[in-house]
Amino acid sequence: MPTVVVMDVSLSMTRPVSLESSEEFQRKNLAVHGLTMLFEHMAANYRLEFTSLVAFSSLWELLVPFTRDYNTLQEALSNLEDYDKTCIESALNGVSNVVQQEWGSSCPCQVVLVTDGSLGIGKGSLRHSLQTLKQRADDKKFPLPFPFPTKMFIMCVANSEELQTTDAMDNLEELLRLSGGDGQIFTMEGQLCLKSVQAMFGRLIDQAYSPFHAVLHCGNLSSDVQVFPRPEPVVVDDEVDPMPRVVNTEAEDVSTGAAEEPEEEVSASQMAGKSPNFCVLLHGSLKVEGMVALVQLGPDWYGMLYSQADSKKKSNLMMSLFEPGPEPLPWLGKVAHLGPISEAAENPYGEDDSKSPFPVQPSIKRSYAQNVTVWIKASGLQTDVQKILRNARKLPEKTQTFYKELNRLRKAALAFGFRELLKGVGDLLERECTLLPDSAHPDAAFQLSHAAKQLRLASAGDSQYAAFDQNIAPMHTDFSS
């Protein structure tokens, strides 16, 4: 997931760190040192992640748009200038803009806010922002929570004792809570020096930027993989399952023949190895066969592997994760109930791959697939009545359709307790009978009066004639003789 590094470049960051040694450091230097460490780590382990750098004081500026080029980020770090006061609200507005412009509002994003714990004074300070939280007009809302899922990491180039002398810590905690609570505040331990800033960023790296290594298994074949971006644990339902589900490092792989949609990525780590690797074999065969493989990450958490080509030349093995659950794609059915085709009496894919057992049909059709009757709008009822009359005039050719429509109307009217309608339609059919032209087939008159009679009987509520599952059958007539 992309990262925005938000760097405080207010004057307070230039405060010197009191040190016995000869060299004099500013807090800014320490922050830059820590970020350098983070960028180096990412360049080595998170090559495929995008990172951007925003600097802020009372204003904010996007120094480096999202990039995978960590040199550019380093360079921008070394050219930071000093500005006026800290204004976190405007910086967060900036982050919100930058992220949404680049990734939209559904892509989860990590925000690393680097500051010194002096959170501004007066208007524009964090304290002021939080105090006025509830008195905002709609267009000046506090930017948190962001519209996109966020993990916020606040890196304070200050130790906790220092922060506790003011209300800075409380304010930062409130900020974290507003962002959705997912994240952490890091402070420096002991003296402010290069070592302690390294330790602090080390903790951040362990927390949020540890590479995700996994083993992909397919029976006895296996391969070590690294997954970008890192699959995050999911809290499925805080009511029934209060624990976040932790991703298993063991992934199991089962092949299947369905094809759907992409989301995340696996990339083999960079080793120039010439020894065969299962991932490459799997990728090659998936690509050639046009298949996807089902992959299991944990209990009831599945995904799929497939070959994804960005350009014509490059393709890679991608993993898309499904929503955790036993039945992530309804048209596959429950994953636990997918069995090997060897158990089936005959190959469900056909001997020549001409058919497929998928998609699985739901046991009950949806309303739009089953010709339901809805008379909430008068037009619905009118259409149904007219349909019957239209067919009535074309008897006996349309006998089948006539009775089909008639029975549909009858069923609905019975269910809705709309007996007046049954009687009304009975009358209509009777009238149609009298209006039949002389040329009409004699059967038409028989069928119409038969249908009208049946509807009347049903409208009287006699259980013998008003049963829901019973249909009005066409009158048996024989004009051949």
Next chain:
Amino acid sequence: MKMFSVAHKTAFVVDHCPYMAESSRQQVECDVLTKSRAQGVIPLAPVSKSLWTCAVECSMEYCRILYDVYPLNKLINYIVSDSEFHILNTWRQEDQSTHELMSALAAVGPPNPREDPECCSVLHGLVAAVESLCKLTELQHEQRTVLMDTAERVANRGRIICLTNAKSDTHVRMLEDCIQETLMDQNKLAAGSDRLMAIQQCELVLVHIFPMGEDALVSDRPKKEISPLLTSEVHSVRAGRHLATKLNILVQQHFDLASTTITNIPMKVRQRLCGPQPVQLGFWMICFIEPPMGNVGVTEVQDNSGLKETVTLKWCTPRTNSVELHYCTGAYRISPTDVNSRPSSCLTNFLLNGRSVLLEQPRKSGSKVISHMLSSHGGEIFLHVLNSTRSTLEDPPSISEGCGGRVTDYRITDFGEFMRENRLTPVAETAPNPGGRFPADRAKAQLERYTRYWPMIISQTTIFNMQAVVPLANLIVKEALSEEDVLTCQKTVYNLVDMERKNDPLPISTVGSRGKGPKRDEQYRIMWNELETLVKTHAAGSERHQRVLDCIVACRSKPPEEEERKKRGRKREDREERPDKNGTKEPEDRAWQDSERLKGALEKEEQESEVIKDSPDSPEPLNKKPRLAIEEVQPSEKAKGPVSLLALWTNRITVANSRKHQEFAGRTSSVNNKAELYQHLKDDNGWVKVTC
């Protein structure tokens, strides 16, 4: 939405008392006369629905939308109340369909206006609803069973939607009090029962329905807390379309549904759908614009009617290329707002027939971007959310840059075949599970068996390049062998013995091996070793598997005394340090050493292909060819670079050809297309070189 929020259980209580038989006074003209027939025909008097009919059809519409969008685990219990209560269905999943409900409603029929109003009340139904909410649903039961010790985590909440005609506000209060009382009683009862659950939260939604043209005797009241267990809200609505609109709003609020309108349906489709007028289609679906975590400061946009603002999506001309995979971040079930209107049914049929429609979302800035796709899977229509912004997955590295990316002779086709054999198919949940294992576990067990010995590259295997081994290789991975299978395997083995006796060539990869590769008998030893390795991994499976292994061990040409000799020879060799490289040693012995190492390597499932192709002490040809010639054939090997395309192709062709015909014995053991003839002569005094 939590698994067991109030939305999990909804009890509909519909009043079936005599006054519900009253007309709604909203008239429907169902006899629309066409002009040509208008003369002299007296049109039928308009019909009007009763309050009961209005209540039933609107509640059915509520259920229809709910079942379309949430076919599972959002359950409805339908109760009708007059002088007693009638429960029309249960919480069970199979009872959750509008058809079931309609059938049960037909059996109940309209209210009887002649019944004694004194003994009829909606109260019977409300009490029954509370009792019913205490009953476990299948999901609650299942989760309680799963959680065991923490079963109390499973919550029991529910909603009661009561459609009635109340007398007054006092009457409403009386109903509320009564529900509150029943709740307390039932919870006490449930505390002492395993089969009932106490209700933690109950939401009463009381809808007072009155005929058109009458004054509402009951006033609207927003949700208020009656007790920590019970909240109640009152809606006073006219029968007819007002009621329909109200229930539409309610279903949207209760299940957090979003509404979407599709506009700009192109002329061609539009005419097919409904004629030349502009079309807007509405759809209900699960709210997919999820509020961010924390849910602070997010207010839902609502228009005056209380409906959430509808998201407008514009139709894009559907692309014919449906093979294209879109980045899709979510799929949501939909339900058409006006299901059997002509435009709706045309569009849904269009989608059910396998077509898909791309939709674009107009942005504030005026720019447009394709954001959604409507398409069906297995008779269900889903609105797919497509990623419309930059993807964090752009420009992924090629797999060839990673581990094993430069290996070129993967058994891609074989693995494709393997995948096809291991494809999955849905198994009915009612089907028996032998050994209590789920079908997916059996599929994994099959994968395990199939991969016990599965070399990944062509040059690592001999047997999988041989047509003659196929019957055995296909059978041995089976969990159970029949007597006939064992016979087939044995036949395969005899066939191989026969091949060896006839000295048939084997498709042993020569790619990467310097010189002319192993001798014929050596090749067979490699082949037998590999076959033994394959079968050994399955031998423990059953007695029949073991018999196949026994057959191989018995048949392979490896007289025990010879093996002993070889072993002794090797030990001696090891003691002698490394003999000089000039090939003074007996070549056969040397080759044996190699084959032993190969066998060991295979058994360890060692994947290092170099064992075969790059071993520095693989047998050098005794007769040194001119250096130049060798380098011409395998320059890439010398350079340790990747295998050249030519070499790859040649190898491929060789392998393919070798399967088709019996290879000329000389060619398989040839070096640089030159084969030694009369090799046995060289032991005596000389040799003849022939170019073929």
